[in-house]
Amino acid sequence: MPDRFLSSRRTTSRRWLLAGVSLAAATTIGLSLTSHFSATAQSSGPPMGTGQAAAVTAPSAAQRGLPDFADLVEQVGPAVVNIRTTTKTQVARSDNPADEEMQEFFRRFFGVPVPRPDGQQRRGQTPDAEEQETPRPSGVGSGFIVSSDGYLMTNAHVVDGAQEVIVRLNDKREFKARVVGADKRTDVAVLKIDATGLPAVRFGNVDRLRVGEWVIAIGSPFDLDNTVTAGIVSAKARDTGDLVPFIQTDVAINPGNSGGPLINMRGEVVGINSQIYSRSGGYMGISFAIPIDEAGRIAEQLRSTGRVVRGRIGVQIGEVTREVAESLGLPKASGALVRGVESGSPADKAGLEAGDIVTRFDGKPVDKWNDLPRLVGATKPGSKAALQVFRRGATKDLTLVVAELEPEGTAKASKPDAPSSAEAATSIGVLGLTVADLSDAQRRQLKIKGGVRVTAADGPAAKAGLREGDLILSVANSEVGSARQFEQLVGRIDRSKPVNLLVRRGEWAQYVLIRPER
Known part of the structure; x- marks a missing residue:
């Protein structure tokens, strides 16, 4: 909300960009590959030491055992795919071949129809032209095979709005893919191609992933197949305001890497590359991946039912700041502040009130305010859940029955503001x-x-x-x-x-x- 006291997040100049790319952009970028993709060398210094260790001569690169990713790439690379999407657009077909070529030139490089001498700009207005639906390239991305019988995972935004999805394997074979299901809330999608005996990835344990650990990404940045980049895990459970706590890395991720795997040194997929932090629109050293345990749970539901079922309790929540926590007597700034309770919702029936601070849900601590929607969303609708809330200086226990979250796009009508009071x-x-x-x-x-x-x-x-x-x-x-x-x-x-x-x-x-x- 725009009002100052109701704002729960600070406005920043950061741009969270989905790492997808349109083919038109890829064509433009491809014209300057020589200057844009200059080779860089990465080096790693020896660890800091103290005492006698600090005086030891630094070991050579061979002695330090710098990571070699070649075996990992050979192992996982065949399971990584390129994804191209097309959409159908209405275009005017002319009997004049030269006019057709000019129209295509303007569409490809400028995204607009060629200006007509008679001033008509809309397609199909000339006597010798007729409307027809023509497939047009709309984007590229990456994905990876999760089962030998042709199931794949990628980002939902890679296939969003696509009328045709083409999957190109590492061996250059191409297949038309069917979108089994896509979940925009977590940006996970499952595809299916008609093929068997395919190489598949193995999932890793995200809980074992450590900050500072080496990871690699394989994908199709700018539609360049089988591109490998490497880096380290910069942070875990990074909050960017989305439903998923991201893995942050410094692995180079660019448009077209979306949907590709993030791989640990054991050759296991630990995340799906999804977003970048950027002020320029390109990679700036910070990338984000969806943890594979979260993505895997979503994928299982998409494969079995084609949609994702989530729980809801009917509250609007906000952050608990340090100042508010101190003024309320909370030991620390944690929990989720209840800003509103939907009438007739599970929270309303359980007695939850505006101003309550939810500190635990179903036995799990709510450390940050956005932990609550993740915990509630992962709870099966119809299940009973216990809540612990902090209300006016005391802790209170409540019990509710979790309801089902409405599909995306379902909005409830807001209630009117309070009427004017005529009292003194x-x-x-x-x-x-x-x-x-x-x-x-x-x-x-x-x-x-x-x-x-x-x-x-x-x-x-x-x-x-x-x-x-x-x-x-x-x-x-x-x-x-x-x-x-x-x-x-x-x-x-x-x-x-x-x-x-x-x-x-x-x-x-x-x-x-x-x-x-x-």
Whole structure:
């Protein structure tokens, strides 16, 4: 949400790019291969030492045992494939061959139809032309074979919108592939080709993967088949806001590498290369892969049912900052802040409230706020789950029955904001707030037990982002039932410290810290 106090993530200039590539872009890039793909050499210095070890002469490269990836490439390379996709577009077919060639030239290099002398720009408007559907290349990517009978895995964005998928094997054979299923939420897709006796990869154990460990990637960057790059694992469980905690590496990943395998030194696939961090649109030293254990679970569901079933509990959540944790009395900044509870949802039926902080789900700790949707999503719908929440300074245990997450694209209508209150307003100068009571009808409509409505905000409250129409549900971990009670609670606060207010705007709630005027 654009409002300052409701923002749960800082705006940055980072660009998370899917490592796919259009064929038009690949053609343009291919014109400058000589300058773009200059050879580079990687070196590795000896480890730092102390004491007597620091005085020892550095060993040679042979003595250090620098990694040799040749055997890994020979072992896994045959199971890596190139994926090309096409879409059908409406084009005008002319009886004039020269006109056809010119049209193709403009489409290929400029992406627009050739200008017509009579000023007509839409295809099919000339008397000698007729509309027809023509397959057009739309993109390239990578993938890998997971079973000898022709099942493959790749990224969902590689095959998204494709009307035809062509898989080229390491031995140059080509097959038309069928999309068994694709899950956009995790960017995993499963394909099937009619072939047997194929080489297949082995899955590794992501839990055994260590930061600093050598890994390699094999794929088709810029449509260059069987390209191998190497690097190390830079971080694990990296959060980029997606449903999946990524493996971060410094392996060179470029457009066309999408869907290719990330391989450890035992020749096992530990991830699917998916995204890069970039300011320029190209590789800048940071790449991300979907952990193969997560991808494997998704692939199994896609193979068996063609779709992925996930759990849901019906809450909107946000981050618990260090400042909020301190003001609430939490030992550390962890858990997921409940900003809103959907009416009639499993969370609503279990008694979960806006302002609660979920610290455990089904016995598993919720360290970061986005751990919760991952844990809930992995739970089978219909299962009972125990929740541990932190509410107004105390821990509370709840039990709910997990529901099924709606398919992508299903949106619920939002409820109206709170109606204006006609009650007399109470001014609280120390916080810069003027508040008013809510009527019983307003509370029933908003489905809240108490709270007061902000009729004016200036000074400290305005600096914190509050505005007219916001609802204040609690002050310093104490529920607010009326404007008079709100005034009494504010009168007891320590003016030398920030005070936390649970504020609801529209559907969602958030803790706001206000520094009182002394």
